[in-house]
Amino acid sequence: MKNPTILEARGLSKHFEVKDGFFSRETKTVRAVNDLNFEISKGETLALVGESGCGKTTTTRLLLRLQNPTQGVINFEGKDVHSLTGADLKRFRSRVQAVFQDPWSSINPRVRIRDFVAEPLIVNETLTSGEVDRRVHEALDAVGLGPAHARKYPHEFSGGQRQRIAIASAIVTRPDLVILDEPVSGLDVSIRSQIINLLKDMQQEYGISYILVAHDLATTRYLADKVAVMYLGSIIETGDTDQIFDHPRHPYTEALLSAALPSSPTEKNREIVLKGEIPSPLSPPDGCPFHPRCPKVVGNICSTAFPQLAAETPQVQVGCHIYK
Amino acid sequence: MNSQTKKPLLEVQDLKVEIKTKVGSFVPVNGHSFSVHEGETIGIVGESGSGKSMTASALMRLLPKHVAKITEGSVRLDGKELLTLSEKQMRKVRGAEISMILQDPQTSLNPAFTVGSQIKEALRLHAPGPRRSLRSRAIDALKAVKVAAPEQRIDAYPGELSGGMRQRVVGAIAISCRPKVIIADEPTTSLDVTVQAQYLRLLRELQEETGMAILFITHDFGIVASLCHRVLVMYAGRIVESGPVGKIFANPAHPYTEALIATVPSLSGNQGRLRTIPGQPPSPAEKIVGCPFAPRCDYADARCRSEAPPTVLANGDSEHTTSCWRAVNQ
Numbered sequence: 001m002k003n004p005t006i007l008e009a010r011g012l013s014k015h016f017e018v019k020d021g022f023f024s025r026e027t028k029t030v031r032a033v034n035d036l037n038f039e040i041s042k043g044e045t046l047a048l049v050g051e052s053g054c055g056k057t058t059t060t061r062l063l064l065r066l067q068n069p070t071q072g073v074i075n076f077e078g079k080d081v082h083s084l085t086g087a088d089l090k091r092f093r094s095r096v097q098a099v100f101q102d103p104w105s106s107i108n109p110r111v112r113i114r115d116f117v118a119e120p121l122i123v124n125e126t127l128t129s130g131e132v133d134r135r136v137h138e139a140l141d142a143v144g145l146g147p148a149h150a151r152k153y154p155h156e157f158s159g160g161q162r163q164r165i166a167i168a169s170a171i172v173t174r175p176d177l178v179i180l181d182e183p184v185s186g187l188d189v190s191i192r193s194q195i196i197n198l199l200k201d202m203q204q205e206y207g208i209s210y211i212l213v214a215h216d217l218a219t220t221r222y223l224a225d226k227v228a229v230m231y232l233g234s235i236i237e238t239g240d241t242d243q244i245f246d247h248p249r250h251p252y253t254e255a256l257l258s259a260a261l262p263s264s265p266t267e268k269n270r271e272i273v274l275k276g277e278i279p280s281p282l283s284p285p286d287g288c289p290f291h292p293r294c295p296k297v298v299g300n301i302c303s304t305a306f307p308q309l310a311a312e313t314p315q316v317q318v319g320c321h322i323y324k
Numbered sequence: 325m326n327s328q329t330k331k332p333l334l335e336v337q338d339l340k341v342e343i344k345t346k347v348g349s350f351v352p353v354n355g356h357s358f359s360v361h362e363g364e365t366i367g368i369v370g371e372s373g374s375g376k377s378m379t380a381s382a383l384m385r386l387l388p389k390h391v392a393k394i395t396e397g398s399v400r401l402d403g404k405e406l407l408t409l410s411e412k413q414m415r416k417v418r419g420a421e422i423s424m425i426l427q428d429p430q431t432s433l434n435p436a437f438t439v440g441s442q443i444k445e446a447l448r449l450h451a452p453g454p455r456r457s458l459r460s461r462a463i464d465a466l467k468a469v470k471v472a473a474p475e476q477r478i479d480a481y482p483g484e485l486s487g488g489m490r491q492r493v494v495g496a497i498a499i500s501c502r503p504k505v506i507i508a509d510e511p512t513t514s515l516d517v518t519v520q521a522q523y524l525r526l527l528r529e530l531q532e533e534t535g536m537a538i539l540f541i542t543h544d545f546g547i548v549a550s551l552c553h554r555v556l557v558m559y560a561g562r563i564v565e566s567g568p569v570g571k572i573f574a575n576p577a578h579p580y581t582e583a584l585i586a587t588v589p590s591l592s593g594n595q596g597r598l599r600t601i602p603g604q605p606p607s608p609a610e611k612i613v614g615c616p617f618a619p620r621c622d623y624a625d626a627r628c629r630s631e632a633p634p635t636v637l638a639n640g641d642s643e644h645t646t647s648c649w650r651a652v653n654q
Contacts, residue, residue: 051516051517051518051519052487052516158604159604160604161604188371188372188543188604188605189371189543189544189545189584189587189588190371190583190584190587190601190604190605190620191601191604192587192588193587193588193589193598193599193600193601194600194601196589196598197597197598197600200597215516215517217517217591218588218589218590218591219589221589221591221593222589222593222595222598241593242593245591245592245593246593255518256517256518257591258521259517259518259520259521260517260546260591261544261546261547261549261550262546262549262550263545263546263549263588263590263591263592264549264573264574264585265549265550265569265570265573266570266573266574267549271521271525273518273521273522273525274518274522276472277486277488277489277519278516
């Protein structure tokens with residue numbers, strides 16, 4: 001039984017124009033995100049995995065409608081997100097929420113917790129203040145903070161508690177989708193598992209879908225049902241988390257997973273150390289974006305033709321010339 | 325590696341640092357004792373506020389003046405006491421015999437000078453020579469950290485290099501004078517995973533070549549597992565457990581170490597609910613009575629909350645110590 005799809009991206013691209021130099025009139029194009037296709041069902045977690053500059057953040061900004069795509073559409077409940085107006089847009093804003101990395105900068109230090117958590121409700125819905133209070137208390141309760149905290153200010157809380165507050169504010173409108181941008185990497189190690197468990201509990205209880213952006217691969221594996229591995233703005237492998245982690249097919253995915261640190265010294269890692277670094281998105285290589293660093297280049301085709309994603313198993317799609 | 329046969333390069337005894345503020349004084353480094361041997365990598369693991377970076381700054385004698393002070397202890401580098409050196413003498417040691425790699429290569433390089441001039445600065449101060457040979461020695465240092473095309477890169481400004489490349493340059497400066505000890509304070513935190521793997525491999529290779537001792541400060545047990553020979557686990561300004569990496573992972577003696585290792589999700593999947601440590605670490609300014617971990621510990625009893633536990637051998641093993649009342653009772 002498959003849950004209904006709540007959001008899908010089709011052919012999503014975002015290009016930025018940048019000046020070629022301080023005095024130059026010529027512009028260059030950065031293809032931050034290129035022809036992305038993915039979908040998320042109700043109650044499911046999709047993780048975007050990749051290193052800095054691969055386009056994860058641009059993707060989340062497009063999903064939150066903070067930026068407009070150059071091409072392609074994002075459909076939320078069947079409607080194109082970027083052409084929503086009026087009441088439909090308000091509805092979208094309250095159905096889709098976000099939690100960011102740094103709980104020190106994502107919470108306004110000058111408002112009480114109650115007002116911070118209530119803000120999405122006040123902006124997007126028409127409720128009496130009694131109802132707002134009830135919903136805020138409910139949300140604080142759900143993240144494990146008592147209603148007594150509602151009158152406090154952010155500085156009275158530790159990092160882990162602040163992240164709980166940020167999560168409370170994201171779920172107060174009972175959203176369908178929450179975008180989690182590095183939700184635990186700003187927290188101390190001993191606090192992380194508390195928040196990871198909380199996110200999992202919320203999903204089970206309210207059926208929320210998550211889009212997770214995290215550079216920590218173990219956290220990704222723990223939380224995500226599906227992953228999309230990105231490299232230089234394109235998805236190069238996507239599908240079922242367990243299948244991809246147990247049996248990575250794309251050489252980049254393989255190298256990325258092998259570079260992840262072992263969880264104990266007995267787990268001797270067979271790391272594949274890649275040469276070089278991610279090329280500048282200003283001048284991406286022709287053909288497969290990964291070919292200059294790829295240890296498994298199969299021939300000329302790698303440097304001339306872009307490998308399209310193709311199904312390798314019913315649950316996994318890979319974009320690599322090895323599999324053609 | 326057998327640490328008995330190698331000579332200790334860095335010996336720290338009862339090191340204590342005190343910070344004085346308007347609201348009172350506190351002790352972020354409380355009586356540390358440890359030694360680092362030739363060719364050995366020691367990991368210092370702890371969360372923010374546990375005193376890891378304060379320890380590093382104290383060893384380099386780079387604590388913020390007028391605020392923090394070393395009140396007790398001794399630090400010997402290859403037999404030489406560092407804490408009694410004058411600032412002028414210490415300047416000769418710093419960079420030459422003991423050097424440091426910091427977390428953020430954006431801020432540890434000066435953006436207004438070329439990479440080459442910053443490497444040459446270290447060489448000029450500690451191993452002066454004719455100008456032309458300085459340049460070729462700087463190129464050698466870049467070669468040692470595997471920077472591609474060092475002859476061109478030496479004239480580049482830091483802004484022209486990527487994060488991983490910049491961190492290599494910082495590494496090149498740190499090793500340019502062949503120090504005996506390198507203190508690396510979370511050098512890979514700002515790097516991507518694949519670049520981190522390259523950097524850790526580089527450190528291992530440099531160590532094999534030069535036999536330098538590395539003190540690696542991190543919050544990540546994964547780095548410890550892949551790089552270090554021994555570990556010191558810090559909590560609230562104290563070393564709560566120390567020992568060889570294998571034994572600490574297989575048989576953690578302190579409840580904090582045990583819980584910390586257990587809370588990290590595993591890459592191989594198939595886990596149930598993650599274990600959590602309740603509460604949060606104490607703030608450095610908090611007055612601690614008894615064991616600092618007692619409020620979060622599953623095993624804490626009345627004595628844990630009132631008396632600080634002594635440091636004892638864990639499981640009767642002379643290489644493995646812990647400060648926990650449970651180990652005392654065994």
